[in-house]
Amino acid sequence: MIDRPATDIKVTKASGAVETLNLDKLRSSLTRSGADRLQADEIIESILKVLEPATSTRKIYRLARKHLRQLNHASGIRYSLKRALQRLGPSGYPFEKYFGAILENYGYEVKVGVMLEGRCVTHEVDVIAVNDKEVSLFECKYRNKPANTTDVKVAMYVDSRFRDLKPVIMEEYPGRTFRGCLVTNTRFTSDAVKYAECSGLHVTSWRHPQKESLENLIEDKRLYPITIISGIKSGLVRSLIDHDIILLKDLAGMDIKDMMRMLSLTEKKASDL
Numbered sequence: 710m711i712d713r714p715a716t717d718i719k720v721t722k723a724s725g726a727v728e729t730l731n732l733d734k735l736r737s738s739l740t741r742s743g744a745d746r747l748q749a750d751e752i753i754e755s756i757l758k759v760l761e762p763a764t765s766t767r768k769i770y771r772l773a774r775k776h777l778r779q780l781n782h783a784s785g786i787r788y789s790l791k792r793a794l795q796r797l798g799p800s801g802y803p804f805e806k807y808f809g810a811i812l813e814n815y816g817y818e819v820k821v822g823v824m825l826e827g828r829c830v831t832h833e834v835d836v837i838a839v840n841d842k843e844v845s846l847f848e849c850k851y852r853n854k855p856a857n858t859t860d861v862k863v864a865m866y867v868d869s870r871f872r873d874l875k876p877v878i879m880e881e882y883p884g885r886t887f888r889g890c891l892v893t894n895t896r897f898t899s900d901a902v903k904y905a906e907c908s909g910l911h912v913t914s915w916r917h918p919q920k921e922s923l924e925n926l927i928e929d930k931r932l933y934p935i936t937i938i939s940g941i942k943s944g945l946v947r948s949l950i951d952h953d954i955i956l957l958k959d960l961a962g963m964d965i966k967d968m969m970r971m972l973s974l975t976e977k978k979a980s981d982l
Contacts, residue, residue: 874889891913894914934955952972
């Protein structure tokens with residue numbers, strides 16, 4: 710049982726705002742990652758013992774991840790997922806390739822970074838995904854900080870582009886439905902979600918929509934990015950992505966000698982991945 714009252718614990722969010730620590734939210738994030746209720750409370754107790762006034766939520770996250778990995782390595786990996794997505798940068802292209810890899814694992818034929826001729830103008834589409842029933846166009850908005858949201862202006866702009874492309878796409882793929890989708894690794898503003906619901910634009914973010922969020926798409930098939938590896942260097946991340954190795958499961962399935970040759974690694978470094 711946690712003895713310290715939550716009302717006297719102030720934390721600093723990524724945005725700089727100071728608010729009361731929400732223990733229920735922290736406990737929920739731990740249990741979603743695989744900890745049981747008792748383990749979650751033990752981790753929270755350990756964190757509370759070392760918290761100082763206005764500790765950053767980033768530090769709390771690091772402490773929670775550390776304790777979770779000590780209890781259960783697989784759960785620790787899941788808890789690292791949100792941060793791993795932010796480490797895909799600095800540009801947005803790795804996130805586009807990663808999201809394309811997710812879609813391939815859901816049965817789509819995927820192309821990344823495609824120039825398409827619309828009814829009025831030419832557009833660069835981040836990801837186009839096709840299966841027997843539908844054609845989906847995705848605009849991916851990568852954010853390297855959790856406080857950076859995607860607002861309604863972006864949603865309206867993306868929706869207008871997809872409206873220009875839809876007639877041409879429908880002619881090219883007769884008999885299939887069309888979906889225009891906006892994806893981000895953080896979250897949308899409430900107005901962006903409201904506009905999407907009204908206009909028919911599909912939006913996917915870290916926790917939206919319920920049961921089909923980005924988090925769910927990843928967790929349901931364990932499609933973790935290579936950046937979930939603790940301590941992996943940014944230069945190595947770029948090399949892996951350049952060789953179309955972006956999912957952890959693809960890296961895990963590689964032969965050590967192939968990895969050494971492809972990435973110019975020593976046997977020890979290749980074995981440590």
